[in-house]
Amino acid sequence: MAAAGRFLKKIFMFYYDGFRTLSSWGRQAWLIIIIKLFIMFAILRIFFFHDFLRTKFSSDSERSDYVIEQLTGNK
């Protein structure tokens, strides 16, 4: 257990030191990554990109029926 703990601490310190000593371009790149992911997942995904079939229908069988209707032109 103690060995595993030391190993995990080593990994944590590896990342911690890496982020702490980021170069200026590294900081800029991370800022861009965070802004980009925020725009993609907190704005675009939530407000603009709803899964069409998931939001319109509650079950897979309803979704299947809808797509078959689209394909066959029935109803």
Next chain:
Amino acid sequence: MLENLDLSLIDWSRAQFALTAIYHWLFVPLTLGLSFILAFMETIYVRTGDEIWKKITRFWMTLFGINFAIGVATGIILEFEFGTNWSNYSWFVGDIFGAPLAIEGILAFFLESTFVAVMFFGWNKVSKKFHLASTWLVAIGANLSALWILVANAWMENPVGMHFNPDTARNEMNSFWSVLFNPVAINKFTHTVTSGFLLASIFVIGISAWYLIRRREEKMAAKSIMVAGIFGLVSSVLVAITGDSSARIISKVEPVKFASMEALYNGKNNAGLTVIGIVKESDEKIGEKKVHDVDMRIQIPGLLSVMTTGKGNGYVPGIKDLVNGNPSKGILSVAEMMERGKYARKILADYKMSKEVGDDETAARLAAKFSDKDFVDNYFRYFGYSFFSAPWQAIPSVPVLFYSFRIMVGLGFFFILLCALAVWFWKRDTLKKNRWFLWLALFSIPLAYIASESGWIVCEMGRQPWIIQNLMPVNVAVSNITSSSVQVTFFLFAALFTGLLTAEVSIMIRQIKNGPKH
């Protein structure tokens, strides 16, 4: 209903997908190729112990990091679009996409994310060999990630290894290996990744040339040109070889695309490959589609026949053969395929109806057809043609394909020459004397991106009107949503991606001007 779909919705959905895919592809090929260039450079460092190779590796790793950081996750937007704009398609492809994309996600996460951290944070913290192994694993992981998305893309051009389930309206994978070893997938993967290697090589040669023009970092620049020149030369030859085999495969699985790339309307034996020409509309029409003539055509006699059939006198069908049919060559007309597709679609409609009215006997008989080889091979195979109102709708844009194909191929051959010259001048230690070459190399960087994007334009515009070859046309794949919502997100994406690209270019230029620091 499909009949009520707004045409502008289809156009905006296509435009949005094209915009995001083109922008996404600005970041990807550099990651694919530069990752291997870094691995080569670091290998030389570990083997020789020469500190200059460490400095060189770390400099290019910085540019790799900028590109990686800004490009990462831009492909996820395409997946957003599948669910929102292309829901019929997303449902219809079923788990064919699910499995490869899941593997891609796992590989990307575990291989790239883990070892990229070691690559950037691990200098002087882990052993040289462990660091080198991490760099190689990032390169292999990035390229393996590309494999899975290209497998999914190739399936759309040559759908294999699946069975259509009429109850769920989904294609279910029945042979993972058929999907993975689909000849289109293998060829697409090798052609795409080697083109990424070539683009990255041109990028490294071009920036190194800039240093030599400015008489800065000359030792680093010359050594970088050596690595990128050799890698680029090998890659450019592989791009040509895989491009050649790609032509052979496309001529079989997407013959209309192939004939359109050549603006070949009338099939012939001993068909020549057009090197260059000017496409002009003629007065002739196929249905409502204008026929295009090629003026000032310069051809290599017989080469097209050799490329497709392996024989100089082999027959290459033209667009008219493929649309109107050519019984003597065993080519079905599109009208016949439309009839067969309509029959398959009627079977699906009757099956659904018989289930609804509780006619179990009829339903069981019709359901069995979707497992019957004769029905699948001769009728369901043409399911997508049932949505055409006229045969000419099977023809993609001939001018777009004709020009983008020639831009890609022409630049591809130019890059073979450029890389060969880079190696030649490096070997003779005359890089600095040949300033014309240095300027040429610098201005070739955007050309590499143009060639790469042109390749995708050939691929994706050439597949029109299909989203899944023969099974589903683009207009059937689209979701029944308002076109205004797609327009809004189109402009949001245009702004987001332009911002990302501007950030990438400005941060990169600053780093290049700063030069290596270590």
